[in-house]
Amino acid sequence: xxxxxxxxxxxxxxxxxxxxxxxxxxxxxxxxxxxxxxxxxxxxxxxxxxxxxxxxxxxxxxxxxxxxxxxxxxxxxxxxxxxxxxxxxxxxxxxxxxxxxxxxxxxxxxxxxxxx
Amino acid sequence: xxxxxxxxxxxxxxxxxxxxxxxxxxxxxxxxxxxxxxxxxxxxxxxxxxxxxxxxxxxxxxxxxxxxxxxxxxxxxxxxxxxxxxxxxxxxxxxxxxxxxxxxxxxxx
Numbered sequence: 750x751x752x753x754x755x756x757x758x759x760x761x762x763x764x765x766x767x768x769x770x771x772x773x774x775x776x777x778x779x780x781x782x783x784x785x786x787x788x789x790x791x792x793x794x795x796x797x798x799x800x801x802x803x804x805x806x807x808x809x810x811x812x813x814x815x816x817x818x819x820x821x822x823x824x825x826x827x828x829x830x831x832x833x834x835x836x837x838x839x840x841x842x843x844x845x846x847x848x849x850x851x852x853x854x855x856x857x858x859x860x861x862x863x864x865x
Numbered sequence: 866x867x868x869x870x871x872x873x874x875x876x877x878x879x880x881x882x883x884x885x886x887x888x889x890x891x892x893x894x895x896x897x898x899x900x901x902x903x904x905x906x907x908x909x910x911x912x913x914x915x916x917x918x919x920x921x922x923x924x925x926x927x928x929x930x931x932x933x934x935x936x937x938x939x940x941x942x943x944x945x946x947x948x949x950x951x952x953x954x955x956x957x958x959x960x961x962x963x964x965x966x967x968x969x970x971x972x973x974x
Contacts, residue, residue, distance in 0.1 A: 792964045842908050856909040
């Protein structure tokens with residue numbers, strides 16, 4: 750149980766294009782989903798928290814107009830990197846938290862983005 | 866404010882030897898504590914968690930962790946490591962999940 754998937758697992762795009770990453774909770778309903786960014790050899794950095802049906806809460810320093818987050822249902826959240834630039838290249842990981850399981854977050858396998 | 870410190874950046878251990886990874890946290894109330902493992906290029910897998918109750922927590926893959934309030938610690942242990950345990954290990958504290966910097970574990974034959 751508590752499986753989270755991400756799609757795509759990796760993506761290469763040209764500078765200036767937009768990329769959408771999907772995060773799905775496969776066997777539970779996720780009232781809250783989180784998006785993290787991880788640089789090589791570093792820990793995870795929380796980008797934003799999204800609750801189903803409401804606007805995402807962004808961490809300080811994260812551009813909400815650049816990283817668009819939508820949490821349209823209890824099983825799906827999307828992160829869209831708009832007008833991507835090479836510095837946006839990173840490993841993006843989502844996690845989902847369910848009602849009734851305390852504070853446990855279950856993580857997706859991550860999406861590696863390379864912007865050329 | 867809550868925070869997590871993992872003092873060891875890199876640990877090398879021989880296969881079959883015991884392993885202990887240190888984690889210290891800072892949080893005003895009773896914390897929710899987690900250990901996650903990340904293999905290269907992968908997401909995070911939950912090893913174990915502590916919410917309340919017994920301070921010695923058993924997890925998957927033969928790992929255990931002990932919550933010590935007096936030391937603000939939540940160290941992860943495994944009696945006998947396997948080559949497949951080579952990975953990055955992250956300690957985290959909730960409710961607002963904050964991660965330590967991680968400890969890289971290398972297993973030598």
